[in-house]
Amino acid sequence: MAQDIQFSIRFVDPQYKSDDVVTEVHYLIEDLRDLNGMSQTRFEPISEIRDVAEIRVGVTFAAPSDLLGPILRRLRDRLYYNPIATAFCFKMADIMLCIETHQADDLLGFIAAAQSGLLFAPERDYLAEAETYSRTQGELSPTELDNLNLLRQRLGLTAEQAEVLNARAASPYPTKADKHRHFEDMTAAEFSRLRAMDEGPPFASKDIWPVLQELAENLGLPFLEAEAIYQTHQQRYHDDTKLKTEQTTAKTAEDGRLSAEAKAEAERQKQAQQTQERLNQYRDLCRQTMTHAIYPSEFDQGRLDQARRLWGISAEQALQLETEVRDELYGGVASATGVDYNRLRNLLHQQAWHEADMETEVLILNALNLDMQPVTAATMERLSTVDLTTIDGLWNRYSKGRFGFKAQQQVYRGQQQIQADDRQRWLAFEEALGWREAPSLFSRGYKPYHDLTFSLEAPPGHLPTWRWCCPSLSDRYKINLEIMAAVIHHLNTCMPLETVTVPALDTAFPTQIA
Amino acid sequence: MLASATNSGLEEDLSELSLLLNEEAWEEADRLTADLLLDAVAYNQNAMRLQGVSPRQRPYLTTEAVAALPCQLLQAIDDRWQRASGGHFGFSAQLQIYANLLETVDFDPDLNNWSTPHPFFEDVGWLMLVALRPVGFLRFYNWLEFDLDAPRGHLPALWYWKIPRMVSLQMGGFLTGQGGCFGDLARLDAMMLRLSRCHQLGG
Structure with a gap:
């Protein structure tokens, strides 16, 4: 035809x-x-x-x-x-x-x-028209069929041919219900694919709507209906996902909390360790700079300052470390009465024995806080162990054990062997310390304070003098025997020597010597 | 420290001292100074009596008593003497001379007798002048110079002159206190040591 x-x-x-x-x-x-x-x-x-x-x-x-x-x-x-x-x-x-x-x-x-x-070919034209109609509503309405019939006649097609073409245009889902079902199946399949994807590694794009839209277009399913189906499925999917995410989040949060705590603890420990390391480093540097001088040189002070900044150590901490190292290297300067023993330490470090002895008096009288009155038998015991130990420690350290209260106690213990009355023993003690010469016909043996020996050649225990219990010094350095007994007693109480028993003081001790 | 009970009395005495010094009544001021110091000694002895230590009947400025004089009192008195005399008189002037000698002169206290007195006595003009040459005896108190022409540190002096009669006799005096005796170095040193210790207060 x-x-x-x-x-x-x-x-x-x-x-x-x-x-x-x-x-x-x-x-x-x-x-x-x-x-x-x-x-x-x-x-x-x-x-x-x-x-x-x-x-x-x-x-x-x-x-x-x-x-x-x-x-x-x-x-x-x-x-x-x-x-x-x-x-x-x-x-x-x-x-x-x-x-x-x-x-x-x-x-x-x-x-x-x-x-x-x-x-x-007229078939082609007819088919195109039929498909257009089929797609607009999903299936052929009676009006559309009538239109197609008119077109068939104009194109000169037979009724049989038109029937075949109609079927072809609608296929493979001739009715709207078929298309509907098919689209729904496809949408469900897509969402199940999405769910499967959620289990595995996440995909960059999960937007399946454009593809489904295309399918609806190809099927000839109206847009609104396709969208409705899609949204139903999407809602279901979202609900599922949300539930799953909530469960996962809860689990993750629990895990996260535990691990965060452990992590914070580890971090804290690490930080503490680092801080400790830095403090140790700073301590080493302090030790290094203070090996040759009690107070670091200006240059070393600069180094310390730089290190302090670099390691983020506070000024107070640094000062404390420096003090600790100084005490470790040069002897502690602890005091129960707030007295500053730094000057004494410096003087002893310089082997300035005379000045150190005078400083010792100032420190003791200040520690006693009794208007600088010389120490008496009654006030001696007010001196604290801490202060006495500090003074003794410094003297002992810088005289290599020759001077200090302990050295004097040792001398005293040695004198206990002498068989004599108390007065003779005390005089012998003074002689042994070099504070007094043997009495002669012309002299009682006492000498003025400035004639004492302020050097390491002095007898053991010669220094520090007990000038802090003397009312005068320049005429002669002479200590009231009662006070001397009180001093030794107090020293033995505060700093007992090993394996020594201090004999009880004779209460009938002569209080004054003419 | 002086007890607060005596503070009002002390204030009065100190203002009287200022008054006398400003009038250049040096002798009266010196007597008042010695009285103030002896009052302090008496107060200390009373305090000791409360602690059960046997007191002396009359207060004297012995070495022990001097060593316990209140720093505040010494400084207050010294302050007034210095102001009135422009630093010529007062404990500080005496301490300055003494400390200087202590450093420069190696004095043997065993030689402290009438022929070789401590140079301090000579410096402050406390020695008797015999044929324009000083000898080791201290002047009688009346013979001291009570004006600003006196050597530096000449006053106050009575605190040193007031000693028990027995001691005065022992030291060659005629019950004239320190006058006519050779100087007691221990007491002098005690006062100077006390003054220098007071300077170290709180240091």
Whole structure:
């Protein structure tokens, strides 16, 4: 059941002279007339005004649609040998195709289409219309069917042919319910795929809506219905996910809390360790800078300051460390009464024995806090063990054990062996310390304070003197024996010597010596 | 320290001392100074009596008593003497001279007798002048110079002159206190040591 196709071929190349164009048209008609079944065809020339004269520039004719292929092939061959710009138009029913080209290959597409029978096939037009209707509502409504029927008649198709085409347009899901079901199946499948994906590593994009949208379009399912289905499934999916996320979050939070605590603890320990390391480093540096001087040189002070800043040690901490190291290297200066023993330490460090002895007096009288009154038997015991130990420690340290209260106690213990009365023992003690010479006919043996020996050549225990219990010094350094006994007693109480028993003091001890 | 009970009385005495000094009544001021010190000794002895230590009947400025004089009192008295005399008189002037000698002169106390007195006595002009040459005896108190022409540190002096009669006799005096005796170095040193200890107060 072939329908006629109206052909219109026109040469449009402006380069061609009028005569040549007329000749071309003549040959074109001859060529076409040579084709099978074309001998009876009426060729109408197309004329136009060119250079004043009216000339033939093309031809128009009608041919059955089954001749489309051969005609196109012939036209292509002509273009191949003589590439002249030509406008081709093919018209069938309401459809007109036009192409303007000078290349033979451009016509190949047409040939292929023509051979498949689709180009200008009435079935194709009908199918396209049927599909359009089918897609708009999902299925063919009675009005649409009526429309299609009219189209069928216009295209000259049989009812049987139309039936087949209708079925094809609706397939594979002819009814709306079928499409609906199919779309729902697909959506469910997509969401189950999403769920599976959630188990594994997360994907960059999980947006499945565009694909489903495309599917709905292809199926011809109306957009709103497809969206409704999609949203139902999406809601369900989101609920699931939310539940799952909540469970996971709860679990993660629990795990996280435990691990955070452990982590914080580890961090704290690490930090404490680091701080300790830095403090130790600083301590080492202090030790290094204080090895040769009680107080670091200006240069070393700068180094310490720099290190302190670098290691983030506070000034108080640094000062404390420095003090600790200094005490460790040069002897402690602890005091129960707030007395500052630093000067004494410096003097002893410099081996300035005389000055150190005077400083000792100042410190003891200040520690006693009795208006600088000399120590008496009654006030002696007010001196604290801490202060006495500090003074003894410093003297002992810098005299290598020769001086200090302990050394004096040792001397005293040695004198206990002497068989004599208490007074003789005390005098012997003073002599042993070098505080007094043996009495002679002309002298009681006492000497002024400034005649004592302020050097390491002095007898053991010679220093520090007990000038802090003397009312005067320059005429003679002489200690009231009662006070001397009280001092030794107090020293033995505060700093007992090992394996020594202090004999009880004789209460009937002479309190004054004429 | 002086007890607060005696403070009002002390304030009065100190202002009287200031008054006398400003009037250049040096002798009266010296007597008042000695009285103030002896009062303090008496107060200390009373305090000791409360502690059960046997007191002396009359207060004297012995070495032990001097060593226990209140720093505040010594400084207050010294302050007034110095102000009135422009630093010429007062304990500080005496301490300065004494401390200087202690450092520069190696004096043997065993030689402290009438022929070789401690140089301090000579410096402050306390020695008797015999044929323009000082000998080791101290002047009688009446013979001291009570004006600013006296050597530096000449006053106050009575605190040193007031001694028990027996002691005065023992030291060669004629019941004239320290006058006519050779100087007691221990008492002098005790006062100087006391003054220097008071300077170290709180240090």
